[in-house]
Amino acid sequence: MPTDMPPTRTVPRPAEQTRAQQITERLRAAAGRNGALGALLLLGAAMALMSPVFLSTQNLLNIGVQAAVIAILALGQTFVIISAGIDLSVGSVAALTAIVTGLMVGSVGVPPLVAILFGLAAGLAAGLVSGILIAYGRLPAFIATLAMLSIARGLALVLSGGVPVAQPAAVAWFGSSLWGWLPVPVLVMVALGMLAAFILNRTYTGRAIYAIGGNEEAARLSGINVRRQQLIIYGLAGTFSAVAGLVLAGRLASGQPQAAFGYELDAIAAVVIGGASLAGGQGRAFGTLVGALVLAVIRNGLNLLNVSSFWQQVVIGAVIALAVLSDTLRKRRT
Amino acid sequence: MNTTARDSMPESRSGKELLRVDGLVKRFPGVTALGGVSFRLHAGEVHVLLGENGAGKSTLIKCLAGVYQPDEGQVFVDGRPVTLSTTRDAEELGIATIHQEFNLIPELSVAENVLLGRPPRRLGIVDRQAMYDQASAALERVGLRIDPRTPVRTLGVARQQLVEIAKALSLNARILILDEPTATLTDDEVDRLLNLMVELRSSGVGLVFISHHLEEIRRIGDRVTILRDGVGVGTVSATTPSDELVRLMVGRAIASQYPRVRTAPGKELLRVDGLSSPGSFEDITLSVRAGEVVGLAGLVGAGRTELLRAILGADRYTTGSVCLRGKPVRRHDVRASIHAGLGLVPEDRKAQGLVLGASVAENLSLVSLRAATRLGIVDRARLERGARRAVADLGIRTPSIRSIVKNLSGGNQQKVVMGKWLSADPAVLLLDEPTRGVDVGAKVEIYQLINELTASGRGVLLVSSDLPEVLGMSDRILVMAHGRLVGELTHTEATQDAVMALAVKEVESSRAH
Numbered sequence: 096m097p098t099d100m101p102p103t104r105t106v107p108r109p110a111e112q113t114r115a116q117q118i119t120e121r122l123r124a125a126a127g128r129n130g131a132l133g134a135l136l137l138l139g140a141a142m143a144l145m146s147p148v149f150l151s152t153q154n155l156l157n158i159g160v161q162a163a164v165i166a167i168l169a170l171g172q173t174f175v176i177i178s179a180g181i182d183l184s185v186g187s188v189a190a191l192t193a194i195v196t197g198l199m200v201g202s203v204g205v206p207p208l209v210a211i212l213f214g215l216a217a218g219l220a221a222g223l224v225s226g227i228l229i230a231y232g233r234l235p236a237f238i239a240t241l242a243m244l245s246i247a248r249g250l251a252l253v254l255s256g257g258v259p260v261a262q263p264a265a266v267a268w269f270g271s272s273l274w275g276w277l278p279v280p281v282l283v284m285v286a287l288g289m290l291a292a293f294i295l296n297r298t299y300t301g302r303a304i305y306a307i308g309g310n311e312e313a314a315r316l317s318g319i320n321v322r323r324q325q326l327i328i329y330g331l332a333g334t335f336s337a338v339a340g341l342v343l344a345g346r347l348a349s350g351q352p353q354a355a356f357g358y359e360l361d362a363i364a365a366v367v368i369g370g371a372s373l374a375g376g377q378g379r380a381f382g383t384l385v386g387a388l389v390l391a392v393i394r395n396g397l398n399l400l401n402v403s404s405f406w407q408q409v410v411i412g413a414v415i416a417l418a419v420l421s422d423t424l425r426k427r428r429t
Numbered sequence: 430m431n432t433t434a435r436d437s438m439p440e441s442r443s444g445k446e447l448l449r450v451d452g453l454v455k456r457f458p459g460v461t462a463l464g465g466v467s468f469r470l471h472a473g474e475v476h477v478l479l480g481e482n483g484a485g486k487s488t489l490i491k492c493l494a495g496v497y498q499p500d501e502g503q504v505f506v507d508g509r510p511v512t513l514s515t516t517r518d519a520e521e522l523g524i525a526t527i528h529q530e531f532n533l534i535p536e537l538s539v540a541e542n543v544l545l546g547r548p549p550r551r552l553g554i555v556d557r558q559a560m561y562d563q564a565s566a567a568l569e570r571v572g573l574r575i576d577p578r579t580p581v582r583t584l585g586v587a588r589q590q591l592v593e594i595a596k597a598l599s600l601n602a603r604i605l606i607l608d609e610p611t612a613t614l615t616d617d618e619v620d621r622l623l624n625l626m627v628e629l630r631s632s633g634v635g636l637v638f639i640s641h642h643l644e645e646i647r648r649i650g651d652r653v654t655i656l657r658d659g660v661g662v663g664t665v666s667a668t669t670p671s672d673e674l675v676r677l678m679v680g681r682a683i684a685s686q687y688p689r690v691r692t693a694p695g696k697e698l699l700r701v702d703g704l705s706s707p708g709s710f711e712d713i714t715l716s717v718r719a720g721e722v723v724g725l726a727g728l729v730g731a732g733r734t735e736l737l738r739a740i741l742g743a744d745r746y747t748t749g750s751v752c753l754r755g756k757p758v759r760r761h762d763v764r765a766s767i768h769a770g771l772g773l774v775p776e777d778r779k780a781q782g783l784v785l786g787a788s789v790a791e792n793l794s795l796v797s798l799r800a801a802t803r804l805g806i807v808d809r810a811r812l813e814r815g816a817r818r819a820v821a822d823l824g825i826r827t828p829s830i831r832s833i834v835k836n837l838s839g840g841n842q843q844k845v846v847m848g849k850w851l852s853a854d855p856a857v858l859l860l861d862e863p864t865r866g867v868d869v870g871a872k873v874e875i876y877q878l879i880n881e882l883t884a885s886g887r888g889v890l891l892v893s894s895d896l897p898e899v900l901g902m903s904d905r906i907l908v909m910a911h912g913r914l915v916g917e918l919t920h921t922e923a924t925q926d927a928v929m930a931l932a933v934k935e936v937e938s939s940r941a942h
Contacts (some may be wrong), residue, residue, distance in 0.1 A: 249728055298807065299802040311786030316743055316781055317795040317849065318767040421569045 130183050130421055131369050131385040138389060142396035149399060156278055157343040162391035163280035164189070164343045166384055170291040171335025173383045176366050177295070178179075179308040179375025180229065180236035182332045183244035188221045189340030191251040193350035194342065197260035207265035215337045220332020223326060228324035240329075251352040255383055260350035263394035270345030280342045284384070287338065291380035300327050303337035308375030310313065327400045364411075365390055389414065444472035446508065447635040448493075448604050449522070453502035454629060455488050460838040462488040463499070466661040470604065470635040475626060475926040477646045477667060478595070478639045479678055480656035490606050493637075494526040495519035506604075525597030526606040531589050535582035540564035541583050543596045567599040568592075571625055571721075587618040594625070605629065606637040611645060623649050643671045646676050687901025688860050688873065690880045691920070693721030694904065697755075698888045699771070699857040702739055705747030709735035710912040713749070717888035722879060724903025725892045726928045727771050732912035733892040734776050737859045740890075741773040742766040753856060767796065769858030774846050774863050782846040783834050790816035790830040796853040819848035824874060840871020857888040864898060876902060896925050908932050 142149040175182045196214030198204050205213070221243055228239035245292045270276045295301040303324045306314040317319050339358075346349045369386030373376025392416060397407045448470040455463040463485045469475045471524045491497045493504065497514035503510050513519045520524070540560050545705050549559035554585035564577040573591045581589060590610060597605055598795050598846065600758060605627075611619045627649055640646055647655060650667030655677045662677050699717040704710065711731035717723045725733050727858055738744040740751055742763045749768070751758045759765035783792055794801065794812040796838055801808045801815075816830045822834060823844045827837055843863065860879070864872045879889055893899050899906060906923045908916040908931040916931040 122645065163539045253528055297807055298805050299807055300805070301796060302791070302794075302798055302807055305787060305791065306784050309787050310780075313784055314795070315763060316741070316773060318764045320764055376784065377543070 102164050119347060131382050131389060131418065134368075135385050135392065137387050138392050138396070142228050142239065142392065142399070144370065146399040147394065149396060154363070154395070155400075156276070156281065158388065158391045158395045159281035160346070161395060162387045163278075163284040164346075164355065165358060165365055165390060167287055167335055167339035168355075168362035168371075168389035169344060169383045169387050170287055171260065171332035171339075171361075172362045172366050173291060173356050173369075173371060173378055173380055174295070174304055175332045176363070176371045176373060177308045177375060177378040178304045178325070178328050179311070179372070180325070180328065180371075181240065181363070182222075182225065182329065183237065183240040184225060184247055185313075185332060185336040185339070185362055186211060186355040187244045187247035187251065187324060188218050188336040189249040189343060189355040189358065190350075190352060191221065191254075192218045192337040192340030193262065193266070193344035193354060194251045194255045194260050196266055196344070197262050197350040198254055199400055200263045201261055207263035207318045210263065211265060215334060217330040218335075218337025219331070219335040221255065222329040222331065222336070225333070226326040226329030230325040231327065240374045257352060259352075260266055262344050262348060262350055262375055266345050266350075267348055268345060269342045270348065280346065283338065283342055284387075287335065288384045291335075291383075294331070295380055298324060300324060300331075304328060305376055308377075310376075316346045354422055361390060364415050368415060370422060386418075389418075435826065437768040439942070446470070447472050447506065448637075449508070450489075451492070451503045451505065453489065453492055453499045454505070455485075455492060455497055455499050457838075458836050461694050462659055464494070464659040465502070466654075466656060466659070467502075468661065470602070470637060472633045472635050473630050473798055475630055475636045475649050475667075476928045477650040478637060478651040479641075479653050479674060481678060482657040482902040484678075485659035487608065488657055490526055490608055490637070490639070493519065493524060493604075493606060495524075511675065511681055518569060520547055520600055520602075521790075523603040525600055525602035525604070527590065527593050527597065527608065527610055529608050529612065531593050533589055533592060534725035536580060538576065538578050539584070539592055540577035541567070541820065542592055543567050543577070543599055545596070546689070553663055556694065564595075567595040570598050573596045574622070587622070590614075591625075598629075598674045600650070602634070603635070604635050606639075606859060608639045609641070610638075611640055611642060614752065619645070619820050643674060643872045646674075647671075649694075651880035652801050664795070687898065688880065689722070689902050689904075690884065691904055692720045692883060694721040695886060698753065699740075699890070700755075701748045701750070704736070704739060704746050704751070706735065706739055706744065706746040706922055708912075709744075712908075715890075715914065716908055717890050719886045719888055720883045722883055722889040722891055722903050723907040725890060725909055726906055727909035727932050732911040732933070734861055737773060737861050737890065737892055737910070738775075740766075740859060741771055741774070764799075767853065767855070770854075771795070771859065772850035772853060772857075773859045774843075774850065774861060776861040778842055778846050779841075783842060784836040785827075788831045788833060789820065789825065789827050789834055789837070789845055792834050793830070793849050793852060794818050796849045800853065815852045819852055823848050823851070823878065838871070840867040840874070843867050843871065843875065844878075847875065851878075851882075855887065857890065858882060859890045860894075861892045862894065863891070863893065864893070896928060900925065900928070 148154050170191065170408070172182055172185055189385050192214040195217040196210045199210035199213045200207055225243045227237050228234045229236050269279055269283065295304065303314065303319045306317070306319060307321055309323060311321055340355065343354055347354065363388035366378060366383050367373065367386070369378065369382030371382065390411060393411055394407060397410060430720055435497070446469055451467050453463050453466045466485065466489055468476065478489065480486050488497060492499045493513065495516040495518050498514065504513060505511065511522060534545070543564040544560055549556045561577045568575065568577065571591045571594050573588060573595065575588070581592060584592065610622060614622060617623070623645065628637060638650065652664055653667050653669065654664045655662040657678060693717055695710060697716050697718050699714050701713055701869055704713040713736055713924045715723065727733055735744060742758070742761050742765065745761050753769040753771060756769065758769045779785060784795070790813060793816040797812065797815055798807065801811045819825070820827065820830055823846065825844045826841050834842060837845065863875055867875065882889055890897065891903060900920070900923055904920050905917065906918045906920065906928060910930055910932050918927060
């Protein structure tokens with residue numbers, strides 16, 4: 096006799112209440128899937144109420160520009176984190192890219208577009224070296240990319256002699272605006288977001304990334320060449336970092352060897368706020384973009400409200416903790 | 430509940446009732462793991478829980494250990510109803526469980542493990558001398574004479590198990606639950622463990638003993654509670670004849686359990702020649718023909734799993750070769766093996782077979798992903814069609830192909846693992862314990878799948894520790910012992926005794942030298 100049947104109800108529950116509950120449940124499910132998006136909208140609404148300039152087109156584009164570098168780094172990081180790895184070197188690699196690109200024009204004398212290719216190649220190479228250390232050297236990703244963090248930063252300092260390197264106009268374009276209003280960094284961020292989403296959802300490597308992050312052994316026994324895919328994953332992260340380096344150099348109008356210092360942590364934060372799990376197997380490009388925007392909105396809004404940058408760090412830390420906490424609670428409930 | 434069994438329930442020789450389990454029910458999404466189990470444990474009794482894999486024994490003891498909370502029913506300790514919300518609750522009531530996987534920390538010493546979390550302290554500082562003294566006393570009780578400073582990792586399985594029991598006793602456990610403690614022990618070690626259990630029984634401890642070995646049950650068991658498909662079938666005396674125990678456990682005629690349809694085998698598909706991997710297996714030569722199921726029998730640790738993994742190319746081998754349809758397969762290359770037509774349903778589906786957090790569709794398309802890719806782009810519609818077809822063909826019970834695999838029952842999870850291979854259309858499928866932890870109904874469905882595979886001209890190499898299964902489903906049986914093939918039997922000449930005689934003979938002769 097099944098005893099989980101409740102005893103007969105004396106008062107039948109009104110149908111409307113059930114429907115209302117259904118609706119709340121559905122809303123809750125939608126909010127659950129897009130937790131980061133909900134947070135972003137909530138933050139946006141709060142900022143709009145507190146500061147009249149927040150919703151101006153100019154300010155929104157500013158937020159996009161401010162988010163772009165972290166967002167692009169974070170998109171590269173997304174591949175790595177979904178595969179259950181981590182890449183601490185993305186900030187250093189971004190700086191190295193700008194130095195290499197600037198020097199190829201200034202000291203070697205190749206055409207600017209070729210120099211940009213060299214810069215991208217430097218980022219790809221850095222990622223591949225990390226990938227080789229991880230896939231074939233069996234180093235933990237944390238250690239291999241911690242080493243690359245130091246190596247890439249060191250090379251940027253060695254090559255530049257520790258002083259800023261001038262950038263060609265082609266790099267400056269990455270920091271400019273089209274038709275006087277559309278910032279190229281925002282354009283690049285959106286384009287790379289779509290590219291990352293395409294890679295993750297539609298390509299063999301993308302699907303393999305989820306499988307490797309979800310269960311590496313099962314992926315291997317199913318015929319996925321885990322080592323080769325790891326090379327591709329870290330190569331992608333390096334290349335995305337290189338693009339971020341170009342955007343940053345374009346905005347600063349020079350290649351700074353100390354640029355993007357500590358950005359790897361913001362990139363990881365953006366990925367995690369976007370719903371990815373550091374344990375691997377979960378995450379989306381769209382979530383990462385939203386995560387980067389959440390960070391940018393907080394910084395922008397707190398600036399508008401004249402909150403000191405010291406306090407901003409405290410707030411951002413709290414937001415990271417809250418974002419992941421709400422994610423964990425949500426998963427525990429289901 | 431079988432009332433006649435209960436009426437004739439023998440009174441144990443023992444003292445007062447320690448533990449009473451009353452109508453325990455535990456449901457998981459989609460499965461009822463326990464559908465009402467009752468039994469009583471007295472002081473000074475060895476109470477056996479007997480049942481097939483998936484009958485609910487593990488779930489039951491997890492409820493008693495405070496790992497799971499039952500949905501219905503009540504547990505009584507010393508006649509008082511108790512709620513076991515955490516493992517700590519169980520510990521405090523004197524219930525200790527020795528799981529198959531030990532809860533020991535390999536890098537710490539034996540003493541630190543025995544007194545884990547509660548080392549003797551003086552002014553907040555661990556009192557090492559007192560710790561060693563207390564640990565030694567606990568080790569004395571289980572007859573383990575070793576230096577308590579020894580790191581646990583240096584001990585073998587049998588001694589680690591004794592450390593676990595010593596730890597339980599030092600917690601003043603009066604109810605000791607042992608989950609298949611003899612499964613990984615040698616005969617001598619089993620002997621010593623059973624003697625220890627008898628000693629503990631005479632000191633008034635109540636023991637719950639899970640074992641598949643009927644002779645062990647006869648030797649030290651007092652009463653046996655039988656579980657079938659999550660339901661308690663009854664409690665009988667341990668002197669009950671083996672046939673009767675098996676009948677109660679299986680609940681039906683054995684013949685219908687293995688619906689093998691045998692066909693005349695065709696040409697050779699898989700040939701393994703002189704494969705060796707020192708420490709795992711030595712000089713293995715075998716073949717699998719079209720339409721044939723070749724069973725690989727042997728004791729746990731005979732090297733069967735290692736062999737299957739090496740054939741697929743997942744593990745390295747030093748010498749030998751693998752040929753498929755006459756063509757040699759590139760060594761140590763899983764992808765090449767799959768491309769040539771091999772597939773492996775691994776032993777541990779959760780750790781090796783499935784991406785648990787991913788959907789049914791994603792898991793089903795893991796192997797066919799490569800084939801569905803053109804210029805790096807995946808044809809998602811094709812994969813989705815394949816997944817829907819697999820769900821329908823295999824009768825995978827899931828709310829949707831987007832459901833997360835973790836939420837399916839064991840049998841349906843296993844069908845997903847098989848399904849991901851079937852969509853890649855392998856010539857020979859290597860099955861490693863394909864029905865472990867799968868309920869009886871799903872087992873038969875998996876056997877039907879094996880029939881369909883061979884009917885369509887494929888071959889199967891089947892490893893299973895379930896001897897009746899190997900006998901019932903194989904056309905030819907190879908026996909492996911200590912990494913070597915020691916015999917081959919046709920299905921007509923193979924009996925449990927014949928297979929075990931081969932599997933054990935080699936063990937004895939290798940012990941002799």
